[in-house]
Amino acid sequence: MILDRFRVPGKVAVVTGSGRGIGAAAAVALAEAGADVVLSARTQADLEKVAERVARTGRRAHVVPADLSDPAAAGALAAAAVEAFGRLDIVVNNVGGTYPRPLLETTPEFLEEAFRFNVATAHALTTAAVPAMLEAGGGAVVSISSNMGRIAGRGFAAYGTVKAALAHWTRLAAVDLAPRIRVNAIAVGSVATSALDLVTSNAEIREKMESATPLRRIGDPEDVAAAILFLASSAGAYVTGKVLEVDGGLQAPNLDLGLPDL
Ligand SMILES: NC(=O)c1ccc[n+]([C@@H]2O[C@H](COP(=O)([O-])OP(=O)(O)OC[C@H]3O[C@@H](n4cnc5c(N)ncnc54)[C@H](OP(=O)(O)O)[C@@H]3O)[C@@H](O)[C@H]2O)c1
Numbered sequence: 307m308i309l310d311r312f313r314v315p316g317k318v319a320v321v322t323g324s325g326r327g328i329g330a331a332a333a334v335a336l337a338e339a340g341a342d343v344v345l346s347a348r349t350q351a352d353l354e355k356v357a358e359r360v361a362r363t364g365r366r367a368h369v370v371p372a373d374l375s376d377p378a379a380a381g382a383l384a385a386a387a388v389e390a391f392g393r394l395d396i397v398v399n400n401v402g403g404t405y406p407r408p409l410l411e412t413t414p415e416f417l418e419e420a421f422r423f424n425v426a427t428a429h430a431l432t433t434a435a436v437p438a439m440l441e442a443g444g445g446a447v448v449s450i451s452s453n454m455g456r457i458a459g460r461g462f463a464a465y466g467t468v469k470a471a472l473a474h475w476t477r478l479a480a481v482d483l484a485p486r487i488r489v490n491a492i493a494v495g496s497v498a499t500s501a502l503d504l505v506t507s508n509a510e511i512r513e514k515m516e517s518a519t520p521l522r523r524i525g526d527p528e529d530v531a532a533a534i535l536f537l538a539s540s541a542g543a544y545v546t547g548k549v550l551e552v553d554g555g556l557q558a559p560n561l562d563l564g565l566p567d568l
Pocket of ligand 1: 346348349372374402500
């Protein structure tokens with residue numbers, strides 16, 4: 307059955323930033339497909355709620371509250387998975403993001419911080435996970451990049467640059483880790499999560515974003531979770547070093563911050 311290839315029975319996954327949004331949807335999707343999941347974010351109450359949803363699928367969740375802007379904390383999740391569940395097969399590098407800013411207000415420090423939060427954390431967790439993945443017989447890494455890493459929008463120099471770095475890190479790490487570990491990314495468009503609340507809670511802005519999106523809607527976390535499951539499972543067994551665009555068909559930004567010409 308082809309659907310069996312989307313199942314991950316007995317596998318163990320770490321999902322960063324899994325208290326809400328895309329990370330929470332990914333953790334629940336992986337659990338529905340058969341994986342035990344390590345959940346990490348800063349807010350324990352959110353993680354406990356996601357852990358309950360995982361438990362309802364019949365799988366186990368292990369909650370690790372941590373500030374993952376520190377790459378060492380992200381790296382430590384690999385050992386936490388092995389300690390809790392005895393193995394590690396799947397890493398979802400989901401935590402990340404940074405605020406848009408006018409270019410001249412984007413300090414070198416802001417850029418470096420964004421790089422650490424979006425790229426260094428993914429690198430730290432992935433490299434820490436490699437020995438356990440090899441011991442498990444192989445593994446899959448999926449990182450969450452953005453369409454802004456591919457197209458240009460005013461005000462997104464820091465965010466777009468680090469998401470582009472994460473996309474190319476994916477291509478490079480895939481070559482280093484082939485053939486036993488696959489490494490892929492998803493370039494996500496606009497998805498209705500708390501990260502986007504500020505803009506999507508304004509009906510006028512939301513309508514503008516929707517009409518500027520070829521599929522005429524903002525994405526759901528599950529739209530991304532389905533793609534994560536494809537890349538993390540043996541359904542994606544012949545895919546590595548690729549960036550899958552899950553963005554409603556965007557070829558240009560769907561959000562204009564209204565920053566004036568200098
Ligand atoms: N939503 C979109 O439109 C969109 C578009 C393109 C790409 N993305 C990317 O998708 C990923 C997930 O975004 P989302 O929209 O799902 O965001 P979200 O709904 O705001 O959820 C973010 C999750 O990450 C956790 N988190 C944030 N900062 C953290 C930190 N320093 N340490 C540990 N955990 C932290 C949050 O929990 P705590 O605050 O409790 O820590 C929360 O669980 C990000 O990499 C983002 O750049 C999102």
